[in-house]
Amino acid sequence: MPRYKPVHRDPLLLPVVLADQVQPGTFEFALDHLVEHELDLSALDARFCNDVTGASAYDPRVMLKIVLLAYSRGLITSRRIEQACRQNVLFMAVSGDSQPSYTHIAKFVRELGEQIQPLFTQVLLTCDRQGLIGQQMFAIDGVKLPSNASKERSGTHAELRHRADRLDKAARKMLELHRSRDDGGDEPAGDADRRQRIDALHKEAQATRDFLAREQQRRNRKGQELKSNVTDNDSAKMATSKGVIQGYAAQAAVDASHQVMVAADVTGSGSEQAMLLPMIEQTAGWRAEHTLITADAGYHSKENLQALHDAGIAAMVA
Numbered sequence: 634m635p636r637y638k639p640v641h642r643d644p645l646l647l648p649v650v651l652a653d654q655v656q657p658g659t660f661e662f663a664l665d666h667l668v669e670h671e672l673d674l675s676a677l678d679a680r681f682c683n684d685v686t687g688a689s690a691y692d693p694r695v696m697l698k699i700v701l702l703a704y705s706r707g708l709i710t711s712r713r714i715e716q717a718c719r720q721n722v723l724f725m726a727v728s729g730d731s732q733p734s735y736t737h738i739a740k741f742v743r744e745l746g747e748q749i750q751p752l753f754t755q756v757l758l759t760c761d762r763q764g765l766i767g768q769q770m771f772a773i774d775g776v777k778l779p780s781n782a783s784k785e786r787s788g789t790h791a792e793l794r795h796r797a798d799r800l801d802k803a804a805r806k807m808l809e810l811h812r813s814r815d816d817g818g819d820e821p822a823g824d825a826d827r828r829q830r831i832d833a834l835h836k837e838a839q840a841t842r843d844f845l846a847r848e849q850q851r852r853n854r855k856g857q858e859l860k861s862n863v864t865d866n867d868s869a870k871m872a873t874s875k876g877v878i879q880g881y882a883a884q885a886a887v888d889a890s891h892q893v894m895v896a897a898d899v900t901g902s903g904s905e906q907a908m909l910l911p912m913i914e915q916t917a918g919w920r921a922e923h924t925l926i927t928a929d930a931g932y933h934s935k936e937n938l939q940a941l942h943d944a945g946i947a948a949m950v951a
Contacts, residue, residue, distance in 0.1 A: 654726035661702055661727055668698050671759045676748055691733050696741045697752075698727050711735035711742070753897070757919065760893050767890025768921040773912050773928040775884040775905055777873050782865035784879035786841075789858050790850050797841040804834035854907065869901040884908050886916050886926075895919045905931035909950070910940055925949065 655662050668674075677693035702724065703714040715735040717724045725732075733741075760766055788796060808831050844863045851859040851866070862868055868879050882905065886896040896915035900908065909932040916926075926941075926948040933950045941948045 649722060649725075651722075651726040651730065654722055660705055661723060664698055664701055664705075665727060667756065667759065668694050668701075672752060672755050674752075676751065680744070691731060691737055691741070693741070695728050695731050696733065696738070699724065699731075699733070700738065700742060702727055711739040714738050757893070757895060760891075761919070765891045765893050766888050766895065766919055768888070768919065768924050770889040770925045770927060771886045771895060771916055771920065772889060773884065773886045773909065773926065773932065775882055775908065775931070777871045777878065777880055777882055778899075779878045779880040780865050780868040782862050782868050782879045784862075784870055784877060786863040787860045787870055787879060789860055790845055793841050793845055793861065793863065797838045797845075800834045800838035800841070804831050804838070807831050807834070853902075867901045882908065884912050886912050888919075906934045906937060908932070909934075909937050913941075913946065913948075923947070 655665055674693055674697070677697075680693075681690050683690060699714060699718060703709070703717060706717075708714050708717055712735045715733065715738060718728055718732050757766070807827060811827055811831065841863055844861075844866075848861060848866055851861055853859055860870060862879060865879070868881055871878055871880055871882065881899050881901055883899045884897065884905070885894050887894050896912055896919075898908070898912060898915065902908070909928055913920075913926055916924075920926075924947070926946060928948070928950045930951040938950065941950075
């Protein structure tokens, strides 16, 4: 019988020096220094008025570091970020072992809103001071991201009205069946579920009608109606290599020298052609006269090429 070294699974106390976990030369070290010493977060501090009364709040600097570190590692949901803050020593070190709940994380991200662009600009200014923006070439590309909205709840206003009518019709048929069974004097198994489905159909139909009464038709630059979505009207149906999704088109312009992102935007339009000129306009403050703009074939159109020529912008669009 072979002999192996023993395996211990008894409780073990491990002393951890959190400050030693954030090592110089790492992303988390740069992130910690940037947030603590470079960014002006007074606008985030101004949201709180609990200096005398009220419960203490999580420091927005800590929350910002947690969220940005999580995003850099592909963690984009509040629950997964909360889990990392409780189980990952690096997240504990960056956050000072604050361990915010997923509700606090989601609330922070939701309320960040208009502060994102000023923070982004501050980061770019810091990168520029460090000589990280070479201005030789900016590459523009995009990616389509799914939203949490169902594409089945998308359509033109006429299609959504028709869908609401069909939902009401389905609910009426189920209600008639339910009443006919009630007249028989018994309540077969499944009637409770049927009543819930009837209520759900009526609620969805009413939600669709409320949406139509509240929201105007979305139209493109040519005046053609775009499909709206009852759940998330900022998103749109988009074709991807894996099929059609309901989501957003994210664009970024990246400097070639050190891969610093100099511009970014997210829209509910699947057309990359419509995003090229707005993205180039965003880079105006960082672009030099000699800066070359590159973009793939998705951004190619006669109108875009003409606009670039008229503006005297050096560009290569596939």
